[in-house]
Amino acid sequence: MHVGIIGGTGHEGRALAARLASAGFDVLVGSRAIDRAQATVAELHAAHPVLLLRAATNRDVVSSCDVVFLSVAFAGAGEILDAHASSFRAGTLVIDVTVPLAFRDGVPTLLEVAEGSAAAFVRARLPREVRLAAAFKTIPASILGRLDSPLECDEFVCGESPEIVAETIALLSRVPTLRLVDAGGLEAAATLERMTALAVAINKRYRKRSARFRVVGI
Amino acid sequence: MHVGIIGGTGHEGRALAARLASAGFDVLVGSRAIDRAQATVAELHAAHPVLLLRAATNRDVVSSCDVVFLSVAFAGAGEILDAHASSFRAGTLVIDVTVPLAFRDGVPTLLEVAEGSAAAFVRARLPREVRLAAAFKTIPASILGRLDSPLECDEFVCGESPEIVAETIALLSRVPTLRLVDAGGLEAAATLERMTALAVAINKRYRKRSARFRVVGI
Numbered sequence: 046m047h048v049g050i051i052g053g054t055g056h057e058g059r060a061l062a063a064r065l066a067s068a069g070f071d072v073l074v075g076s077r078a079i080d081r082a083q084a085t086v087a088e089l090h091a092a093h094p095v096l097l098l099r100a101a102t103n104r105d106v107v108s109s110c111d112v113v114f115l116s117v118a119f120a121g122a123g124e125i126l127d128a129h130a131s132s133f134r135a136g137t138l139v140i141d142v143t144v145p146l147a148f149r150d151g152v153p154t155l156l157e158v159a160e161g162s163a164a165a166f167v168r169a170r171l172p173r174e175v176r177l178a179a180a181f182k183t184i185p186a187s188i189l190g191r192l193d194s195p196l197e198c199d200e201f202v203c204g205e206s207p208e209i210v211a212e213t214i215a216l217l218s219r220v221p222t223l224r225l226v227d228a229g230g231l232e233a234a235a236t237l238e239r240m241t242a243l244a245v246a247i248n249k250r251y252r253k254r255s256a257r258f259r260v261v262g263i
Numbered sequence: 264m265h266v267g268i269i270g271g272t273g274h275e276g277r278a279l280a281a282r283l284a285s286a287g288f289d290v291l292v293g294s295r296a297i298d299r300a301q302a303t304v305a306e307l308h309a310a311h312p313v314l315l316l317r318a319a320t321n322r323d324v325v326s327s328c329d330v331v332f333l334s335v336a337f338a339g340a341g342e343i344l345d346a347h348a349s350s351f352r353a354g355t356l357v358i359d360v361t362v363p364l365a366f367r368d369g370v371p372t373l374l375e376v377a378e379g380s381a382a383a384f385v386r387a388r389l390p391r392e393v394r395l396a397a398a399f400k401t402i403p404a405s406i407l408g409r410l411d412s413p414l415e416c417d418e419f420v421c422g423e424s425p426e427i428v429a430e431t432i433a434l435l436s437r438v439p440t441l442r443l444v445d446a447g448g449l450e451a452a453a454t455l456e457r458m459t460a461l462a463v464a465i466n467k468r469y470r471k472r473s474a475r476f477r478v479v480g481i
Binding site: 185188197198201226227228229233235236237239240242243244246247248250251253255256257258259260261262263 | 403406415416419444445446447451453454457458460461462464465466468469471473474475476477478479480481
């Protein structure tokens with residue numbers, strides 16, 4: 046199975062690449078420009094020599110991977126999806142990790158998304174034959190990328206159907222110290238994205254960078 | 264200091280009454296009809312003889328308490344607030360615990376609230392001189408009312424000003440085994456109410472009744 050990341054050179058993307066590779070996945074690190082992807086892979090390999098990471102263009106990721114993580118700044122997501130929508134293979138599982146957050150005067154602000162959530166925005170721009178889930182919305186990139194630290198939290202997975210959620214949870218269960226929680230249909234993404242904004246605001250108030258969530262009682 | 268609960272005879276209200284009284288507060292249990300409040304207090308006293316609980320009408324709660332919890336079904340909140348708005352004393356701290364949830368065919372559904380959240384709906388119906396916070400939105404009543412079990416979770420407090428949030432946190436810090444997290448301005452209530460809907464949906468999927476949240480990393 047081929048796993049790839051659109052936007053694998055960003056803060057969140059490289060953290061995701063490292064964490065997925067450390068869980069045993071062979072990860073294609075995508076970027077608009079292949080040299081940027083190569084630079085990121087070289088840096089990640091310097092820190093973690095054993096990880097299976099390869100550089101690719103975003104287009105390569107889209108056209109060759111069974112599972113594609115979308116990890117770009119929300120502001121650029123529309124353009125990237127429009128550019129690549131026709132290259133996705135039917136049946137590809139896309140996992141959206143974007144959050145529509147902006148910082149206004151240093152204050153984290155959730156952007157209004159006409160579709161209701163970043164995941165719904167992404168869905169509207171993907172071909173029908175692509176299957177969509179959302180995950181890794183609430184874990185901070187700084188925590189995700191620190192491979193020597195246990196994650197010690199839950200991550201919420203939602204998706205277009207119970208089957209897609211179950212498949213995504215089974216896939217991501219290979220990541221140690223992370224418990225995956227079935228958050229239901231794709232409409233739950235609106236809640237998860239708000240929770241990220243809440244965690245970022247809590248970080249700011251508590252002078253931390255690591256606020257994340259655990260569900261107690263299940 | 265006098266603490267009272269509007270709607271103290273409901274599922275959430277009586278759990279809140281028991282938990283606050285067990286934390287040492289002298290609690291006025293309010294209801295529309297005094298005999299219903301008396302019946303609830305008698306039941307709570309039968310289970311927990313030492314608790315300081317007294318029956319009252321909602322009107323008594325509004326006109327005599329320094330801290331008033333609003334714990335009514337969201338569908339009835341407008342009517343109750345309209346009936347009592349003019350009886351609140353200036354400076355009263357109102358703590359909104361309502362969540363705009365309805366069950367449609369057994370599926371928990373968040374109601375659309377024109378104001379953006381139940382807390383904003385409540386704010387629009389309270390006199391200016393009353394100060395508003397929101398708390399206990401995400402803890403299930405069944406957990407809150409089970410006094411022999413530790414809460415083992417966080418509860419999020421948001422409010423109209425940092426001072427109101429700080430005061431509410433200081434007040435509720437008397438409740439053992441509960442950590443209070445500063446969730447910021449009243450606009451955070453929209454997120455907390457969605458989190459409650461998420462917890463209820465998670466309960467349904469995991470066949471539990473106790474899903475609640477803890478913030479990891481602060």
